[in-house]
Amino acid sequence: MKEKVQPYKYMVRLPPAMRDQIRESARHYRRSMNSDIVARLQQTFSGIPDETTVRDIEPPLHGQFENLFRRDLTPQEAELIRCYRRMSARKREALHNLLV
Secondary structure (H helix, E strand, C coil), rough: CCCCCCCCCCCCCCCHHHHHHHHHHHHHHHCCCCHHHHHHHHHHHHCCCHHHHHHHCCCCCCCHHHHHCCCCCCCCHHHHHHHHHHHHHHHHHHHHHHHC
16 A cells, blocks of 8 residues: 655744735635645746746845856856756756756
8 A cells, every 4th residue: 555645844934914815815715724825836836937927036136146156157058047947856857868
């Protein structure tokens, strides 16, 4: 018999206003707050986000730090790295296997 994999438990501190938003969203979609958070994270990591989404989720000064540490890359190389980092582990592995 196959052993059931237990979900990973992780404590997150949320600002009260965000907790209220998650609660309202969960009510709207008729699911638990945990399920709503998981669904939103899955949506976030399900593919390569557009530039607006990237700007919304990246931390302040991220672009400047990337430019500082990646000065030797062409714009196309930098874009490839950004796309690669946004891929799921499965897609990264498939790409690696394709290139090797």
